[in-house]
Amino acid sequence: METDSLRFTFRKRERLKLRRDIKLLFEEGKSLQSQFFVVIFRKNGLDYSRIAVSVRKKFGKANRRNKVRRWVRECFRTNKQYFPKGFDMMFIVRRALSEKFEEVNYHKICEELLKLCARIVDEKNSALSH
DSSP states (O other): OOOGGGOOOOOGGGBOOOHHHHHHHHHHOEEEEOSSEEEEEEEOSSSSOEEEEEOOGGGOOHHHHHHHHHHHHHHHHHOGGGSOTTEEEEEEEOHHHHHTGGGOOHHHHHHHHHHHHHHHHHHHHHHHHO
8 A cells, every 4th residue: 555645645634724733833833935835844643744724815816826736736635745744834825926926837836836945944944954
């Protein structure tokens, strides 16, 4: 049987949905920024990660907001091995992505998300070494 990290699925348990979990994330989490995203993250004490995606209504029409959400979830689903395990993460889409929406594609978005995840891993490792 495959391990969860090698499955290309996005399971219910990997979705960050509960109000109390999101509240904890904002209260106790750390954040990092990139050109198109802000990620808020914290350890969740589980052996898998959970994600949420937030896109403001100012971003544009619903089809654009939904497309970005799908791209983020798809990147997570197909690249779980690069996302840090045991973290809750909320990806908040920044205005810059709305302004450059026509110029970006799934691969550019995924590349940026993976760079953010590498920074989370670096931060986790530096915290462990101190």
